[in-house]
Amino acid sequence: MTTITVSVNGKAVTRDISDNTLLSDFLREDLRLTGTHVGCDTSQCGACVVHVDGTAVKSCTALAVSLDGANVTTVEGVSTGGDLHPMQRAFNDNHGLQCGFCTPGMIMAGIDIVNRYQAEGKTLTEDAIRAELEGNICRCTGYHNIVRSIEDAAAEMAGMSKAAE
Amino acid sequence: MSDGIGARVKRKEDKRFITGKGKYTDDIRTENQAYAAFVRCPVAHAKINGINADAALAMEGVIAIHTGPEMKEDGIGDMITGWAITSKDGSPMNCGVWNPMVTTYGRYVGDAIAIVVAETQAQARAAAEAVELDYEELPATVFTGDALNDGAAQVHENVPGNMIYDWEIGDEAKANAGLANAHHVTELEMVNNRLSPNPMEPRSAVAIYDEAEDHYTLYTTSQNPHVARLVLSAFYNVAPEHKLRVIAPDVGGGFGSKIYIYPEEITCLWASMKTGRSVKWTSDRTEAFLTDAHGRDHVTKATMGFDADGRIVAFKTDTIANIGAYVSLFATVTPTYLHGTLLSGCYDMPAIYGNVKAVHTNTAPVDAYRGAGRPEATYTIERMMETAAREMGMDPAELRRKNFINEFPYQTEVILQYDSGDYHKLLDMAQKEADVAGFEARKAEAASRGKLRGIGYSTFVEACGLAPSAAVGSLGSAVGLWESAEVRVNPVGTIEILTGSHSHGQSHQTTFAQLAADRFGVPIDNVQVIHGDTDKVQFGMGTYGSRSGPVGMSAIMKALDKVEAKAKKIAAHTLEASEDDLVIENGEVKVAGTDKKMAWHEIGLAAYIAHNLPEGMEPGLKETAFFDPVNFSFPSGALICEVEVDPDTGVTEIVKFTAVDDFGTIINPMVVEGQVHGGVTQGIGQAMLEGVVHDESGQLLTASYMDYAMPRADDVPSYTLDHNSTPSPLNPLGIKGCGEAGAIGSPPAVINAITDAIGNNDLDMPATPSKVWAALQAVKPAMAAE
Ligand code: FES
Ligand code: FES
Secondary structure: OEEEEEEEOOEEEEEEEOOOOEHHHHHHHHOOOOOOOOOOOOOOOOOOEEEEOOEEEEOOOOEHHHHOOOEEEOHHHOOEOOEOOHHHHHHHHOOOOOOOOOHHHHHHHHHHHHHHHHHOOOOOOHHHHHHHHHHOOOOOOOOHHHHHHHHHHHHHHHHHHHHHO | OOOOOOOOOOOOOHHHHHOOOOOEHHHOOOOOEEEEEEEEOOOOOEEEEEEEOHHHHOOOOEEEEEEHHHHHHOOOOOOOOOEOOEOOOOOEOOOOOOOOOOOOEEOOOOOEEEEEEEOOHHHHHHHHHHOEEEEEEOOOOOOHHHOOOOOOOOOOOOOHHHEEEEEEEEOHHHHHHHHHOOOEEEEEEEEEOOEOOOOOOOOEEEEEEEOOOOEEEEEEOOOOHHHHHHHHHHOOOOOOHHHEEEEOOEOOOOOOOOOOOOHHHHHHHHHHHHHOOEEEEEOOHHHHHHHOOEEOOEEEEEEEEEOOOOOEEEEEEEEEEEEEOOOOOOOOOOOOOOOHHHOOOOEOOOOEEEEEEEEEOOOOOEOOOOOOOHHHHHHHHHHHHHHHHHHHOOOHHHHHHHHEOOOOOEEOOOOOEEOOOOHHHHHHHHHHHOOHHHHHHHHHHHHHOOOEEEEEEEEEEOOEOOOOHHHHHHOOEOOOOOEEEEEEEOOOOOEEEEEOOOOOOOOHHHHHHHHHHHHHOOOHHHEEEEOOEOOOOOOOOOOOOOOHHHHHHHHHHHHHHHHHHHHHHHHHHHHOOOHHHEEEEOOEEEEOOOOOEEEHHHHHHHHHHOOOOOOOOOOOOEEEEEEOOOOOEOOEEEEEEEEEEOOOOOOEEEEEEEEEEEOEOOOOHHHHHHHHHHHHHHHHHHHHHOOOOEOOOOOEOOOOOOOOOOOOHHHOOOOEEEEOOOOOOOOOOOEOOOOOHHHHHHHHHHHHHHHHHHOOOOOOOOOOHHHHHHHHHHHOOOOOOO
C-alpha cells in the first residue's frame, strides 16, 4: 500500500492504494468516477482516456502510484460552472454518440487533439482527426459524426482561445 | 411541430453520457458486493474429471468456488434454444446439451467450468487462475468446412456427424430445371467470415439475492430484459417471474450479442443465493472474444442461371453454417428463416432452392449478429449479380435493373411477401450521388498515380420488424414477437411512455418521445421514455431485428390512439362539443371553427380529478397496447462503393461510399443516418478487416484488439447518404426499420469494388492487403521482360 495525493477534477484526494492499482480502477472503484470506461485489456480501445497534467492518457495503462502530485481530469471534470465543454456540446449537436460507452474517451481524446493542434498552430483536417483517433474505437457511430463533432468543437475552441488572447 | 415525426431532434439521452453520468451495469456497486470470475476450459474439447480448488479457496478474499455438477444438483436447468428447425426429411433438429457450467465435457476454449466468488475482482481472477483442472484433452472439430467430413471429431455424442439439421427452402426440381436450360450459369464459392460482435461495453451482471423476500434482482447487459426474465424463470428455474426482477440499465451496444442469456448471468444469480452476497461479474475483452456469441460463419456454394437477355431463371445455394459447440438462443433461425427466405433479394426470381446444413464445432456458440442471416443472403446474391454481369459483359447496374421486382406486394418463391419499394429509384439516386458517370475519368486519373480504382454495387432488401407471432410460431419459434407499450398522461399533462423495446444506442428516449410530441403537440421535454426494467414495464420482447421502429413504435402508436380517444371524450364532455369537431394542435384540444378549447394539461387534470367525467368513464388517462405485426417490413437500399488499391501492397482505401436507403417513414433523420453510418462501418469491417481465427487445435488466435482488427476512424470514409421513402402499408407509421441495413448491404459492395479494381472475382472476406495482393498476383499477366 502506498499513500498518494492526486488532484482529480480540481479536488485534492489522498488515498492508500495497492501498488498495482491502475488509474482506471482508482478512478472507477476508489473514487467512484464511473464516467471513465474500460473496454479492453490491451490498451487499444481508448474508452478510458483521461487527462494527466493536461495531456491525454489511457488510464488503463497508468499505475495510480506513479501519479502522486499529478492533476487528473476525467470526463466528469471538463464542464465548467454548469456549462458543457464545447466538445461535449458538439457531440450532442452532431449526434456523435449512440450507446455512449466510447464517448468519455472520445471527448477526452478530442479535447486533447484540438488543444495540441491549436497550440502548434496546425490545421486540424478530417484526415488528421481520423489519424489522431487511431487509439479510440467506437462500434456504434462509424466515426462519421464523431469527426463532425470534433471539427465543430475545434472551431468553437479556436474562437474561445482567440477571445481569451 | 418542431419536435414531431420527421424532425432532427437532438438526443435527450446525451447529457448523461457526455458528462460521464451514464449508468452501465459495471458502474453499479451494491452493498455487500462480491465479485466473480470463471474457471474456463483451456482447450477446445476435453473430458473434465474434476477440479482441485483447495489452494484457490485458501487465497485471500475467496468466498466460494462452485461447479457445474453442483448447479445441476440444485435444479438449475440446461440452456435452451428458442427456435426448433425441422430437417428436409421431416426429422426434428438434433442439438447437443448445454449445461450453464460444464458437467462432464468442455466443448470450446472458454466453456465455463467453475465460478469463483471473492471480495474483490482481482482476488476472484487470481483465484480462478489457481484452480487446478483435471482433464483429458479430446480431438476437436474446429473449422466449418470440416465438421461434416467422415471421421471428424464428434462434438456431442447425441449429434451424429455433427449435423444439427439439414434444411431446405424453395423448389429444387424447378431450380435444377431452370439451371439446365440457362443461357449462362455463374458459380461462386464464398466464405462469410466469422465475426465477433464487439459492443464496446463488455457483458456484465450484478446478481442480488434477497433472502428475506426470497427475491432476486439481476442488473445485466441485455437487449431484452423481459425475455431474459422469462427464460431464467421458466427454463433455468432460477426463480419464478414474480420473484425475479431484471434490469438492463444503460447498455453499451449489443448488435445481437446481448440478446442471449448466457451461462455467466445464470451462474451469478445462483451464486448470489449460494453465498448470500451480491455477485458481480464483468467480462474482460478476452473473455468477450471467447464467450460472446459470434456471428456469420457460413461456407456457401451458389449457382445462378440467366436467360440470353440477362433475366435470372434460377438460383441455388448450398450452405454449411457453423453453430459452434452449443445451440444459442436464436442460432438455429439465423441461417434458415432469416437467410433462406431472403434468397430472392430484390429480384424477380422464378426458381430458388436453398439448402442449409447447420453443424456443431468445438468453437464458441454462433448466433445472430447485426443483420443475422440477411447479410449472408445479401452477400451471396450481390456477389453473384456482379460476377455474372462481368462474365456476361453487362453493366452490373443494368443487370440489376433488368431483374428488379417492380410491383408490390410481391410474393417470392421463398415464403416472404414484400410490402413496398422502389428499387429503380434507389439505384438511380445512388448512381447520381456516387457520380458513376465520372468513374472512368477517376479511374484513369488513379491509374496515372499507379493506383487501381474499382466500383462495386449492392442493391438489397431485408426482412425487418421481427415478427408476426403466428407466422413465426408456425415456422418453429418458441415465442411471439409482438411488442407492448403503455402511455401514461400525468395530472399535469406530462407524458410517460413505457416500452418493451430496449435502447442500447438506438436513441429511443428521443425518437419514441417524438411520437407523443407529434400527437399531442406537447414539448418533447415533457415526455419521458421508460424501458429496461421488468418491475416498471409490464412485458416486452426487446430490441433486435430492426424491430423497435416497426413493432415497438407501432405499439406506442396504438396506445397513443387510445389516449387520444379518451382525451377527446373528456374534452368533448367538458366543452359540450362533439368529439368529431375536435382537433389537437400545439398542445390544445380545440373545437374546430370556434375559440373553445382545453389545454392538454387541463385534460390530464380533468381525468384525474374526475369531478366531471362523461357518464361511466373511469378516471385516469393511461392506456396499454400490444402490437403484433401482420408481416415483416422490407427496407431496401442501393449502395455504391469506390475503392483504390495499391497494386504493390494490396492496401485498399475506400474513397467513396454512397448509401441510398428506403426505410419507409423516418422519425428522426439524424438518428437514422447514425444507424446507417454505424451499420455500414461494421459491414466494411467484415469486408476488409474483421475475422475470428482459430488454430487447428481450436485455440482462439484473435482474442484481443491486437489481433482482431476493428474498424477505426482512418479505415473508413465519411459517408454520402440519401433516402427515398415508400412507407410500409402494414403498420400505422409506415416505418420499416433501419438498424441493420448498413451491415446487411455493405460487405458485397466493398468486395465487388475491390474485385473490380483488381480484375479477379476470386476474393474472400476479410480482404486484407495480403489477400488482395495475392489475388492480384493470380491474374497479373506474366511480364514478358522478366
Ligand atoms: S480500456 Fe484503456 S484502452 Fe481500452
Ligand atoms: S457510441 Fe457506442 S461505442 Fe461509440
